[in-house]
Amino acid sequence: MRRTRAIILLIVLSALASAVVGAGNWQSLKDDGLHDPSNPAIGVLQEPGAALSVLAPDGAGNKVDWVQSLQQGLIAPRPSLDGDKEPEIRETRVVMKNTYPMLYVTFPHKPHTQWMSCEACHDRIFVPQVDANPINMGKILEGEYCGLCHGAVSFPLTECNRCHNTNPASLGGESVVTGEGAQ
Amino acid sequence: MKRWSGRLLTMFVIAGLVPAVVAWAEYADVTINTQSEAEGVAPVIFPHWFHRIRFQCSVCHVDLDIRMGAGTTGITMEKLIDGQYCGACHNGNIAWSIDNCDLCHSGRPGLETGVKGGHETMGPGLY
Numbered sequence: 240m241r242r243t244r245a246i247i248l249l250i251v252l253s254a255l256a257s258a259v260v261g262a263g264n265w266q267s268l269k270d271d272g273l274h275d276p277s278n279p280a281i282g283v284l285q286e287p288g289a290a291l292s293v294l295a296p297d298g299a300g301n302k303v304d305w306v307q308s309l310q311q312g313l314i315a316p317r318p319s320l321d322g323d324k325e326p327e328i329r330e331t332r333v334v335m336k337n338t339y340p341m342l343y344v345t346f347p348h349k350p351h352t353q354w355m356s357c358e359a360c361h362d363r364i365f366v367p368q369v370d371a372n373p374i375n376m377g378k379i380l381e382g383e384y385c386g387l388c389h390g391a392v393s394f395p396l397t398e399c400n401r402c403h404n405t406n407p408a409s410l411g412g413e414s415v416v417t418g419e420g421a422q
Numbered sequence: 423m424k425r426w427s428g429r430l431l432t433m434f435v436i437a438g439l440v441p442a443v444v445a446w447a448e449y450a451d452v453t454i455n456t457q458s459e460a461e462g463v464a465p466v467i468f469p470h471w472f473h474r475i476r477f478q479c480s481v482c483h484v485d486l487d488i489r490m491g492a493g494t495t496g497i498t499m500e501k502l503i504d505g506q507y508c509g510a511c512h513n514g515n516i517a518w519s520i521d522n523c524d525l526c527h528s529g530r531p532g533l534e535t536g537v538k539g540g541h542e543t544m545g546p547g548l549y
Binding site for chain 1 (some may be wrong): 524
């Protein structure tokens with residue numbers, strides 16, 4: 240009797256757990272408000288839950304930590320169509336100090352270069368020179384600079400601390416590039 | 423038995439307290455209806471989440487010259503058949519070929535061109 244109860248309890252709890260963190264947590268294509276439920280593609284196209292539930296979880300955005308998923312090897316997106324190009328990984332970090340009253344921003348090149356080539360940003364979005372880009376939160380919120388991706392395909396702009404993560408050694412001052420390969 | 427139903431009740435109460443969080447996987451699904459419905463086919467839905475699992479951002483946004491702005495690249499079926507843009511993969515070689523119309527043209531009638539998702543960019547008040 241005790242064992243039966245324990246088994247039932249386990250089944251109920253696992254059902255509950257899967258409802259919270261499982262595949263059913265992502266909106267299915269037919270219910271996403273975009274796809275036409277009567278379209279023959281529904282049932283053929285991969286469902287988001289099937290792909291995303293096995294990736295590294297995140298509390299924000301679409302609940303996937305895309306950088307962790309890549310760094311843990313859960314996904315291996317090809318750097319070119321035929322996959323033969325070697326990604327050019329950069330380790331430098333750019334510390335931006337003109338962020339008062341928020342903490343300084345440290346931009347890490349590494350996860351960004353794991354996701355895309357230099358040309359994706361340089362020079363068409365960012366001039367590769369410290370303090371040469373007139374970035375501010377207003378522009379980012381309007382979808383410029385970092386806001387081209389963050390808030391759309393990368394973690395949302397409500398995650399302030401993920402960028403504003405560096406305690407100022409002193410107020411003001413010029414921004415700096417640090418890390419291996421910095422000049 | 424009484425104890426058991428009490429425990430069951432507790433579990434239901436706990437289940438009720440767990441917020442029904444639904445993640446919107448589309449999170450930058452791009453919807454394109456610049457010409458589709460005018461030409462008599464359903465709007466296009468491009469899922470970023472599906473493609474980024476398989477390819478890095480720069481494959482499309484640098485190598486294939488697809489711009490970051492819904493409907494701004496000027497994609498037409500003629501260009502795709504020529505092997506440009508989506509047609510660089512969707513040729514029956516890397517990915518399924520573009521005669522599978524419904525797989526892209528799967529949007530609801532009246533769908534507007536844009537970037538759709540739980541979080542959106544390209545304008546204030548959408549976060």
